[in-house]
Amino acid sequence: MSLKIKKNIPLIDQHDKNFMYGGKFGGNFIPETLKKPIDDLTKLFAKLRKDKKFLKERDHYFKNYVGAPTPLIKLENLTDHLGGAQIYAKVVSEAIGGAHKIYGATVHCMIAKKAGKKYVVGDTGAGYAGKMLSMAAKKFGLKCKIFMGAKDIKRQRPNVEAIKKNGAEIVPVTTGSQTLVDAVSECMRYWVSNCDNTHMCVGSTVGPNIFVKICGWSTAQISRELKNQIKKEFKKIPRKIKLINCVGGGSSAYGFWSEFIDYDKKQIELIGVEAGGPKKSKLHAAPLSRGAKLGILHGAAAYCCQNNEGQINETESISAGLDYPSVSPIHCFLKDTKRARYTYATDEEALNAYLLVTKYENINPSLEPSHAFAEAIKIAPKLSRDTIIIVNSCGDAKKDRDILKERLGKK
Numbered sequence: 001m002s003l004k005i006k007k008n009i010p011l012i013d014q015h016d017k018n019f020m021y022g023g024k025f026g027g028n029f030i031p032e033t034l035k036k037p038i039d040d041l042t043k044l045f046a047k048l049r050k051d052k053k054f055l056k057e058r059d060h061y062f063k064n065y066v067g068a069p070t071p072l073i074k075l076e077n078l079t080d081h082l083g084g085a086q087i088y089a090k091v092v093s094e095a096i097g098g099a100h101k102i103y104g105a106t107v108h109c110m111i112a113k114k115a116g117k118k119y120v121v122g123d124t125g126a127g128y129a130g131k132m133l134s135m136a137a138k139k140f141g142l143k144c145k146i147f148m149g150a151k152d153i154k155r156q157r158p159n160v161e162a163i164k165k166n167g168a169e170i171v172p173v174t175t176g177s178q179t180l181v182d183a184v185s186e187c188m189r190y191w192v193s194n195c196d197n198t199h200m201c202v203g204s205t206v207g208p209n210i211f212v213k214i215c216g217w218s219t220a221q222i223s224r225e226l227k228n229q230i231k232k233e234f235k236k237i238p239r240k241i242k243l244i245n246c247v248g249g250g251s252s253a254y255g256f257w258s259e260f261i262d263y264d265k266k267q268i269e270l271i272g273v274e275a276g277g278p279k280k281s282k283l284h285a286a287p288l289s290r291g292a293k294l295g296i297l298h299g300a301a302a303y304c305c306q307n308n309e310g311q312i313n314e315t316e317s318i319s320a321g322l323d324y325p326s327v328s329p330i331h332c333f334l335k336d337t338k339r340a341r342y343t344y345a346t347d348e349e350a351l352n353a354y355l356l357v358t359k360y361e362n363i364n365p366s367l368e369p370s371h372a373f374a375e376a377i378k379i380a381p382k383l384s385r386d387t388i389i390i391v392n393s394c395g396d397a398k399k400d401r402d403i404l405k406e407r408l409g410k411k
Helices: 032-049 052-066 076-082 101-114 128-139 150-155 157-165 180-194 209-219 221-234 251-260 329-336 347-360 367-382 397-408
Strands: 072-074 086-090 119-124 143-149 169-173 198-201 241-246 268-275 293-297 300-304 340-345 388-392
Touching (some): 032 209, 052 101, 072 221, 076 086, 076 367, 101 209, 119 128, 251 268, 251 329
Parallel strands (some): 086 388
Antiparallel strands (some): 072 086, 293 300
């Protein structure tokens, strides 16, 4: 199969019969016990996507519960300070709960109800996917269990408190690096034994193909909103746009880009920014931009940070939400087709970007989108005034208050 993107077909649907993108990324590398629940979910979701009543319901909850559309604002002070390109932010963190994860969580809970399941289970790193799933579960009357690495529980306390407040149970994961990668593993393990009455929600565009699809389909709402907002702001789609997004698993980036993938890359460039980790460390979470090899993790083939024996490497990043050793098969496909460009920002660059953005503008991006802002700050001065940079400010820094206080002395 050639590595070519087809026009007018959502990227999440451009896989072969083995659910592989470009013949090499994605798939369903799963134990036999998961085959039936995954097949059932795949069939149910295919049906729901065509169900007008379900779509109407989804749009109703996106508008009246999530708070879509989230605003697109011009960062005039930052633009003036840097010179060069005009910088905008799509403030997705204005959605209820403070991050883009609410789109996927809402859809997953709607699917769980349709499947007649009483329980939802999910994984979380930054705590956003967990917080949003616990919120949506409460909204839809479902019981909720969240798996979270013990290290992340310590560093993302505000979101942990929110999850508990929503009545969900948090299961601390003390194996491995005690971060997102281990939380996903434990969550899948739990689902294998409880799939009869439990629906699993994967918080990003990772894992077996159906989870890549559900997440991508849900977050694509962001780029539908953005396309309308760009047309309203500029009366047309401008000739030079750069859409910059942080990339961990890759859910917010796919959602931010999905409507624009068919455009020529000279007109709309897609730039993904991974977590480069601390400047002085060899560890990072940047498989796409730092030459990781193909591996299989959590049921999908993708580029993974791994050692020479093929064991998954530990990662390090100030941002719990980007601290994942692999990435969505969709992003591997976008990289290899050269439709998107991937780079990374170090912890220090992300912190400096956070300081600069909050100094000049009235937004409060979490450490995840601060990585994207770092790239915007780097390239904007070198670009012409008629270039439009739009950054997806996909999360709110409330959850990072302890880290910011420790690193910057900020309250």
